[in-house]
Amino acid sequence: MSFPTTRLRRLRQTPVLRNLVRETILTRDDLVMPLFVCPGTNVRIPISSMPGNFNLSVDLLVEECRRLYGLGIQAILLFGIPEHKDEHGLVACEHNGIVQQAVRAIKSALPDLYIIADICNCEYTSHGHCGTIVNGDVHNDLTLVTLAKQSVSMAEEGVDMVAPSDMMDGRVGAIRKSLDENGFYNTPIMAYSAKYASAFYGPFREAADSAPKFGNRATYQMDPANGNEALREVALDIEEGADIVMVKPALSYLDIIQRVKTTFNMPIAAYNVSGEYAMVKAAGANGWIDEKRMVREILTSIKRAGSDIIITYHAQEIIKEL
Ligand code: PBG
Secondary structure (H helix, E strand, O other), X not given: OOOOOOOHHHHHOXXXXXXXXXXXXXXXXXXXXXXXXXXXXXXXXXXXXXXXXXXXXXXXXXXXHHHHHHHOOOEEEEXXXXXXXXXXXXXXXXXXXXXXXXXXXXXXXXXXXXXXXXXXXXXXXXXXXXOOEEOOEEOHHHHHHHHHHHHHHHHHHOOOEEEEOOOOOOHHHHHHHHHHHOOOOOOXXXXXXXXXXOHHHHHHHHHHOOOOOOOOOOOOOEOOXXXXXXXXXXXXXXXXXXXXXXXXXXXXXXXXXXXXXXXXXXXXXXXXXXXXXXXXXXXXXXXXXXXXXXXXXXHHHHHHHOOOEEEEOOHHHHHHHO
16 A cells, blocks of 8 residues: 555545535525514614624514525524513413514514424523422423423414423423324424533523523533433433434534434434534634634534534524525
8 A cells, every 4th residue: 555546635626526525515404593582672682692693572573583584594493581480480381471472473474484482491480490499409290291381382372393492301292292182293392302511501591591590400401421311311202202303512512413313313403502602703703713614614513413403593694605
């Protein structure tokens, strides 16, 4: 093997050739854009740690959806910031809840925009935890009741898909059962299956006002050190009826995305979360990186790892180049 007969540089010689042999192509079909809805009218509050993202009242949210849809965004993931919170997050289950109002308004303006509703209690509870607190910790089975209720309420308003992000045991099964009992057997569940207790959610918690008032989420979200456990979480969610499984965050967990893909061959979503977005934006604003190139590289790597769906705050920028 003194002379290289195989020269891998041969196929890198021109842009056309590189295009022809490229293995991973990012498309607009891969993207989901997260959005935050808040009470009031004509409200547009910038999220300081997430430049380009806002808390929007329903009227302005509809306008934002119109703009995004015009750019080619086909799907959004909705989070709500309610006017009042309560102990159990029941405000998330009301017909006039903030997300319910938003869903009705968006659907009447843009019936084809695909709406995914995040299902969780942390934005709606006074204590900021993802469920009902008993003896200082989130009570798993009591929380399943509110999650199922919230899911049915969203389906009644016309959301296209529900995405439970709470990490309670058995929630996919509980939600599937309630949806089916109410006739919503065609509403898919995208489960945040391997969701880690991550420092990368910091900017989101500012945006959604959902930081826990005491303690942390380590008794329900996963330990970042664990990979095998992620496969157990995914296996259970599939067994309980998940249609799509999610890994979150994305960048520090590309190995998990790949293991889930090769083990289960299910549709996979990855959430390129707020902290991942904030780091790129901060470095870009300082001129320390080529932001556009970096965004493309990051999203391509998430797809290359095995993700079919990429939930990302960069969606509105990258789509202009796809
Ligand atoms: C709600 C939820 C969180 C995110 C999505 N759904 C926050 C959390 O678990 O604390 C984070 C999204 C992001 O950081 O972009 N449980």
